[in-house]
Amino acid sequence: MKNINDLEHSIENLRSTTSPTTDQRILTDASAALAQSTQTYSDSKQTSLRRTIMKKHWPKFAAAAVIIVAGLGVLVLLSNGQATLYAQVIEATENARTIHVIGKDLQNGQLKKGIEVWYQRGAGVVESRWENGIETLREIDNGKYAWQYFVGNELATRSKSIDPLGVVARILDTKSFKQRLKRDTARDKTFDGIRLSAYSSTNPKATWGMTAWLDELDRIRSWEKRHLLDNGQWEKYRIGQVEYDVEIQANIFTLDPDVKVVEVDTILEDIFDLEKATFKEEVLGLVFAVHEVKRCEGGIIYLVSSVRPTDETRQKIRPRKARPSYGDFQLRAKLLGPAAQDQPYQTVDLGTVRHADLYAEWNLFLPREFASEEPTNCELLIYIYTRGNLQKKIKAEGLPWHTRLKPEIALAARQKATLQSVLGEVYSTARALEPFTGVWLGIKPLRYTDKEREAYVEELRSRHYPPDKIRDMLTGKERCPVLARSRKPSEISKEKWGQDRKEYLEEIQNK
Amino acid sequence: MLEDRLLIRQLRRGDQAALRLIYERNKDHMLTVAHNLLLDRSLAEDCLHDVFVDLAVRAAQFRLHSNLKGYLATCIANRARDVLRSKSRQNVSLSAMPEHPANPAAPPAQLIHSEQATRLRAALTELPFEQRQAIVLHLNAKLKFRQIAKQLGLSVNTVQSRYRYGLDKLRSLLKTGAEA
Numbered sequence: 289m290k291n292i293n294d295l296e297h298s299i300e301n302l303r304s305t306t307s308p309t310t311d312q313r314i315l316t317d318a319s320a321a322l323a324q325s326t327q328t329y330s331d332s333k334q335t336s337l338r339r340t341i342m343k344k345h346w347p348k349f350a351a352a353a354v355i356i357v358a359g360l361g362v363l364v365l366l367s368n369g370q371a372t373l374y375a376q377v378i379e380a381t382e383n384a385r386t387i388h389v390i391g392k393d394l395q396n397g398q399l400k401k402g403i404e405v406w407y408q409r410g411a412g413v414v415e416s417r418w419e420n421g422i423e424t425l426r427e428i429d430n431g432k433y434a435w436q437y438f439v440g441n442e443l444a445t446r447s448k449s450i451d452p453l454g455v456v457a458r459i460l461d462t463k464s465f466k467q468r469l470k471r472d473t474a475r476d477k478t479f480d481g482i483r484l485s486a487y488s489s490t491n492p493k494a495t496w497g498m499t500a501w502l503d504e505l506d507r508i509r510s511w512e513k514r515h516l517l518d519n520g521q522w523e524k525y526r527i528g529q530v531e532y533d534v535e536i537q538a539n540i541f542t543l544d545p546d547v548k549v550v551e552v553d554t555i556l557e558d559i560f561d562l563e564k565a566t567f568k569e570e571v572l573g574l575v576f577a578v579h580e581v582k583r584c585e586g587g588i589i590y591l592v593s594s595v596r597p598t599d600e601t602r603q604k605i606r607p608r609k610a611r612p613s614y615g616d617f618q619l620r621a622k623l624l625g626p627a628a629q630d631q632p633y634q635t636v637d638l639g640t641v642r643h644a645d646l647y648a649e650w651n652l653f654l655p656r657e658f659a660s661e662e663p664t665n666c667e668l669l670i671y672i673y674t675r676g677n678l679q680k681k682i683k684a685e686g687l688p689w690h691t692r693l694k695p696e697i698a699l700a701a702r703q704k705a706t707l708q709s710v711l712g713e714v715y716s717t718a719r720a721l722e723p724f725t726g727v728w729l730g731i732k733p734l735r736y737t738d739k740e741r742e743a744y745v746e747e748l749r750s751r752h753y754p755p756d757k758i759r760d761m762l763t764g765k766e767r768c769p770v771l772a773r774s775r776k777p778s779e780i781s782k783e784k785w786g787q788d789r790k791e792y793l794e795e796i797q798n799k
Numbered sequence: 800m801l802e803d804r805l806l807i808r809q810l811r812r813g814d815q816a817a818l819r820l821i822y823e824r825n826k827d828h829m830l831t832v833a834h835n836l837l838l839d840r841s842l843a844e845d846c847l848h849d850v851f852v853d854l855a856v857r858a859a860q861f862r863l864h865s866n867l868k869g870y871l872a873t874c875i876a877n878r879a880r881d882v883l884r885s886k887s888r889q890n891v892s893l894s895a896m897p898e899h900p901a902n903p904a905a906p907p908a909q910l911i912h913s914e915q916a917t918r919l920r921a922a923l924t925e926l927p928f929e930q931r932q933a934i935v936l937h938l939n940a941k942l943k944f945r946q947i948a949k950q951l952g953l954s955v956n957t958v959q960s961r962y963r964y965g966l967d968k969l970r971s972l973l974k975t976g977a978e979a
Contacts (some may be wrong), residue, residue, distance in 0.1 A: 295970055299923075299938045302916055304834040304843065305827050314848045315822060321855035322810070322818050421820070422805050440808030546812075 384507070384532045385409050387456055391528040395420055399527060406536050407456045414540050415454055428541055429454065437543055444543055445552045445724045447644050450612045459530060462506050475499055484509055497522070507532060552643060552724045559717065560594045560641075560648050567695050572674050572682065573601035574615045579648075581666055581697045583704045587655040588793075589633065589666050590710045591697075593617070594648035597678065605677050607645060614678040616647045618671045633666075634796060637730030638714045638789065640774070641721060650714045652789075654796055666697045707793075711786045719777040728774035731788050732795075803867035810858050818858075822851060825868060829875045831939045836879040836931055838924045846878045865949060872940035873950035876932050883928065922972045930965030933958050 306314075389405040404416045412430035416423055428435040431452040437444035451457070458464075465487060475486035484501035491497075500511040513526040543549070560579055562568060568577040580592040597605075597614040607614065619635045633653035641648045653666065673690045674682055682689045714729075721727045748758055775785070809817035826847065833843035850871065854861070863870065923931050932951075936942045944962070948955045 295966060295973075296938055298915070298919055299835070299934060302831065302835050302919060302939065303827070304830045304840065306830055306844070306847070310844050310847070311822075311826065314826075314851050315819060317848065318818060318822065318851040318855040319815055321852050322813055322815065322858050325813075325856050325859050419805070422809075424805055440805055440812060 384460075386533055386536050387459070388531045388534050388536065389455070389459060389528060391526065394523075394525045399524065403455070405455055406540050407453070408536050408541070411541055413452060413454050413456055426543070427454075428543070430541075435543065435549065437547060441723075442548060443723065444547050444549045446549050447552045450644055451606065451608050459508055462502060462508055465500050465502070465508065469498070469500060472499060475501075477501065479509065482509065550724060555721070556641075556643055556646055556725070559721075560592075560646065567697055569693055569695070570598055571672055571691050571693065572615070572689070573598055573605075573678055574672060574674065576617060576670060576672055576693060578668070578695070578697055581699065582710065583699055584652070584707050584710055585704065586707075588707065589653040589655075589699070590705065591619075591651045591653060591666070591668075592648070593619075593651070593670075594646060595672065596646045601678060602645070605681055607676055607678075612644050613642070613647060613675045614645050615672060615674045617649075617673065619649075619651060619668065636789065636793060636796070637774075638711070639718050639727065639729045641718070641725055641727045643721075643725035650718075652710075652793070654793060664699060666699055668693070668695050668697060670695075707790070708786070711789055712782065715777065715782045715785055719782075722777045727777060729777055729780065729785055730773065731775050731780070731785070732792050733773050803863060807861060807863045807867065810854075811861060813858070818851075818855060821854075821867070821871075825871050828868070828940055829871055832872050832935050833875050833879050835920060835923055835935045835939055836876060836928075837882060838920050842882055843879070846875050846882060850874045850878055866946060868940070869942050869946045869950055872936055872942060873947075876936060876940075880928055880932070918973070922969050925972050926965050926968055930961045930968065933961040934965045934969070937962055 384407075386409070387405070387407040389403070390401060391403040391405075392399040393402040394400075395402070400420060401418045404418065406414045412428065414429075415425075415427045417425040423439050426435075426437045426439060428437075429449050429452045431449050434447050434449045434452070435444055436447070453460075469487035469489045472486040472488035475488060477484050477486070479501070482503050484503055486499050486501050488497060488499040495516040496514070498511065498513045501509050503509050508530055510529045511527065512524050514522050514524045517523050560577070562575065562577055565577040565579050566581055568575055570576075574595050575598055576593070576595045578591065578593045580590070582590040584590050595615050595617050601614060605614070633655055636652040636654055638650035638652060640650075670693045671690060672693065673679075679689045718727045718729055745758055749755075777785075780788075806817050806821055810821065829850065830843055830847050833846040834840055837843050837846070854871075854874075923934070926934070933947060936947045936950075937944065942950075944955050944958045947953075948958045951958070
């Protein structure tokens, strides 16, 4: 061997492969061992899940708030008499008994399955997410309830159904496709003996394109999205295929029997209970509520508040699963600028919770110099904003889509909590909710290091962010956002987070 | 890493498909590692068997703290070391190589390659195990030096030194064998 490279190359080429006989022997023995070991481990863990959860994470929740539906076998299917949550029903679903969709996107440079969807009339919709050949998430919706299961977890969650048709609705909405895309006869094709008509669209710079193919019944059969690479080649980065009236196995609509199901809505309704709210008001089809307000040391006030749609809004306006929010709010003292300085308090974020159509916040109000030393009430200035389809509807009616409230909340004379206890309570609750909801804890803003900025830009590139915006970000013309203003509870310890919030309070007070 | 974690999560739940997927994705490079460490293919296959059965036995409590491929490659390397310790070591000198069976149907190039592979493997077994392990994990399991260092609990410098000295000695052995 002439040199070290030859030697290394030769060793690299010393490859061995298994034989089928060996594979069978090993897999048979390993499979048997796996079945035995996981059964033994499962048997040894007889502790009630409810007791474990209650003991570990949720000290303040009533036992009745956590309803665990064990062993979900076959889902309750939609019966003829059962109303769906929303009045609108896509007509096109009457054109198909079942629908099966496979969507692929670029993963590690190859087009791989990213989503698979099944729809069955009367049963519901299942959306399954995939990454590099592994199912990561399964969502099942039967029009009344929606289950979400991160594959591999012990628990799944059950909530009210939102947008039961999900992506199926958008696929069946061929009217929208035909409005947005132009007939492209050059791309017409035949697939499986079916003549398909192409409709395409490109961006003005001709660096991006999309085509959808429809059959004679005007149903989408496939689509692709493509972009132009620097080398002048077109690359497909998303493709999809749709089949109609295929047989769907019943077990698609089920979860494994050993997966425990948690009722998320019940838990959240207990924490953010409208019946027990200190204050609530309906505006713009939303309900704003204050659930807790407490004096803390140093004149600080602790506040828990939320916004959600009214039942009537939910009935009339269908949200999209990807964006189920109907609205949110801002406490005016958060805003920068002179207008906020006339507020007696400055708001400090503790955390936010977002689940389905509920948005809630935990906040501290830090008194400014001119604030009363012993206030008897807390004046709030809240801006309420509608979002999503609710906002669209209101704007279409020519009405204002946001408003403000100025309630005064009475403070109990003697009730005082320590900052420590309040922060501890928020952390524990956030941590308990984290597996089921979008919950974040506020932290002092973290700035990007140069390396993190580069990694962020790379990620934007991989997600096809506009190249000119990326260029501006690198040259400093476009503002690169801060790395983070919040953290997932599991990413930060209780002590560190408490320290962070106290330091932040001191910084504000010392300004 | 995310994919590894997901697979392991499924394996912990007793998912047979996850076990099969982990096996399919890793069997060949694991066998290569064992074969190049042991020279003996049947012993290498036994090591592969033992590592996977052990993984299955411990599946319910298994926690992955690093890259799965690296973890499995190190497992089988350790298993190979145990096998060597438990059996009497048979040094195969280059001058006493076992004759590979003549296969009149094999093209000459393939025969030459096979002979070179045998010589190279035999030379590998002449190295101290630690040097052999560093070479095989880097070149056959495609692990970076820092991954090897992390798996073995060593410094990167130590791993690189073992690798360099191992290659130097290997070149010397092969040169000596060629001249013999």
